[in-house]
Each structure stands twice: as structure tokens, then as C-alpha cells.
Amino acid sequence: MTKVFLSILITAILTENFLLSKFLGICPFLGVSKKLNTASGMSLAVIFVMLLATAVTYPINTLLVKNDMEYLQTIVFILVIAALVQLVEIVLKKYIPSLYSALGIYLPLITTNCAVLGVVILNVDNGYNFAESMVNSLGAGLGFMLAMVIFAGVRERLESCDIPKFMQGLPITLVAASLTSISFLGFTGIVDGIFG
């Protein structure tokens, strides 16, 4: 049992990294990775929302499947996740203001980010049960955080480089992103190696 969970977790973090292998959630990856603290704040919010979204959409999906309405998955998931995040935001504001100010603007920003929607739909497609889904979401969130933090480090280095004018800004960022994602190719097969 633990072996299954561990293999799902490591797959989600390293080999099937959402940002660097699946290219989901590229908008925050390029948008808020300029500084380490914004990158980690964003990643915390992503982990939080991914876990929450999985917990809520799993029972809804079972209901949909029971009534032969799987085709409504995408739209219902978006609706539910969006409403839920808003609700959580209100609750946090009231009861845990410190967490609210830490997650701050990132929470509504990633409400229906494609990475969040992607993880819940992939859970369904892979036929995971509830516990496996939660582990997969956690792994996806941690992988997101790992990629964000690594990339924020790369970008902070880029800040102090003398970059040719035509490469400044987004071009060099995209080149750096592709190099970072190539480095994650090195993890291919690691899960089979450990657990296979």
C-alpha cells in the first residue's frame, strides 16, 4: 500500500512534473517566478487548492458517473472549484487571517488554473481511488512547488547577468524554462527503477 502511494507521489513530483513535463500551469510559472518568496507563496496556494479540489471533486465525479453524465466533468469541476475556493477564502479571512494574508492574492489567482483542473481530471482518468487521488494531488502540488522554487532561483541568477538586448525579458525566461524542463527529463524511469 505504502509502495503504491510512494510511487504515485514520486511520479507526480519528479517524472510527471506538472510544470516541466506536462506544461500545465505555465502562466504562474512565468508570471510569479521572479522572486523566491512570491514563488513559494504561490506554490503553497496551489498545493492547498489542489488538495481541496481533489477532495471535493472526487465524490462529485462518482455522482456524475453513476448518472451517466461524465461529459459534464469539466464544466462542473470548474464551477465547483471556483465556488469552493471563494468559500475557503471567506472562511480563512474570518478565522485564520494570518494564513489569508500569506496566501493573499494567490488564492483567487489559481482558482481554476489549468494545473488544478488538470490534476482532478487526471485523477479521474487514471482511475485512482480517493486516497490515491489525494496523494497524487499532493505530489502534483509539491512538484509545482519544486519547479517554481528551482526556476525562481534560476531567474534570480538571470537578473544579475548581462543579457543581450534581444533576449531580455520573456525570451531568456522561456529558454531558461526549457533548459530546466530538460533537466527533469533525467528523472525518467526513476520510479520503475525504485519500485519496479
Place this chain on the structure above:
Amino acid sequence: MNPILLAVIVVAAIGIIAAVMLAVASIVMAVPVDEKAEKIREELPGANCGACGFSGCDGYAAALSKGETTCTTLCSPGGSEVSKKIAAIAGLAAGEIAPQAAVVLCQGNNHNAGTKLNYVGVKSCKMATQLYGGPKDCIYGCIGFGDCIEACPYDAIHICDGVARINPLACRACKACIKTCPKGLIELLPLHQAKAAVLCANKDKGALTRKECKAGCIGCMKCVKACEYDAVKVENFCAKVDYDKCIGCGKCHEACPVGAIDVIELGKIALKSINRI
């Protein structure tokens, strides 16, 4: 039942349930907001420049509303008008804010100041300062890499010929550039008033200064003798004007052999510098 109709009903039902939940939650869990602070916040300029000394406009509004401060004249970007408005809301006394603008006290542009090294590192004044005091001969002058440009929330600063220049009409006296400049060259001067200012901060002896920069103050004391109001002092081979005593007569400017002291009327010069930019 028609599957399309069913789908529409299901999605609509989920939407309505979610909406009701959110509506109820927003009422039940409403966090009481400080209405006074909100109102004050609306009157403040909203640039979050930190001129007031609080953490942005929100911080100043909260402090005023909670009575942590009773001073309504801290927002220099807003000026007297904003002071009046926030004083009315907070029930405090309004005050006058004399309009000011920042000036870079250096004339060491590419023609006046020589360079001692070819700097190819990070284009940042703070970094360049650490390498022999910057690429220019004069270690007191403006480096011209524009740390202040990035600090300025109002886009008032430009580099002209290797020296930062501030557009007084765009400047809101928030002091962000003053805090940033590693050479401490930026000062606030009153707007629309003629004042003499020493456009140099060089503390080397006269002969050395001459070699470093054509427009550097050599500490010859001629301005001190020329001033009838005892407004100019020379310390460490560099003149300094007491802006309270100065009336802007221009005698010191006429006496200065290197043109390091000038009478400037902020607002008038602005038109010139805008043309230059």
C-alpha cells in the same frame, strides 16, 4: 428526459447552490472593516510609495483611523489637498504641505566628469559603487546607472548624459530615490521658489576636484563671501546652502568660478528638462 436539458439543469442547480452558499457565507462570516480607514484610503493617492513612513497607503489610513498618528500632513505626494480631505474624515486638524521636488545634486555628466575604469558589471549604482566608488573619477558623483529610476513610483527620473535628472513636475517628493541613491546625492527642494543649490557633493581638496570634474565644487569660499544672508557654508571642501536662509538672489552663482552653484526654481527648470528628454 432530454439529456441537454438535464445537463443544463444539473449545472444550473450546482451554480445556484454554490451562489447561495457563498452569499450566506459572506454574510455570516463578514469581517468588520474599518470604514473610516477605507474612506481615508480612498482619498490617498494609492501609489504605496511609503513617503508617510507607513507600509503604504493602507498602513497610513489604518494608523490615522486607529489614532496611532494624528499627523495628517505625512502624505507629501497628495499635498495640502489630500491633507484637508483626510483630516475631515479622521476629525483631525489639517495642515499645509509645502510642495517639494527632488533634485540630483551632481553635474558630473559625461562631459564634465572623467572616467577611471571601464565598468562592464551589473548596471546598478549600488553594485558599481563597491568597485573603487564607481566608474567615474569622482567617487561622490552620480553614477548614472539609474537605481533611482527603478525606485521612482512616478516615473519622474531619467538619465541625461550620464547623470540622473528628476522632472520636478512629475516628482511627488516621496523620497524613494533619496533612500536608494548610494551616494546620497538627492535632496528635496521647495517647488516654485528660487533657491541656490550646490550641484556637487565632492569632498576632495580643490586641486583634486578640478582633475576629477569640471563642474566640481573646489571649496574656494567665494560663494560664502558673496552671500549677504549667511546662507552658504563650506565644509569638507564642499559648499552647502541653507535653504531656509537663501532667498535665491544669485550672488553666489555669479561668484562661483566652476559653476557648481546654481539658482534653480523647480517647475521652471522642468520645462527645460522636459524638452531635453
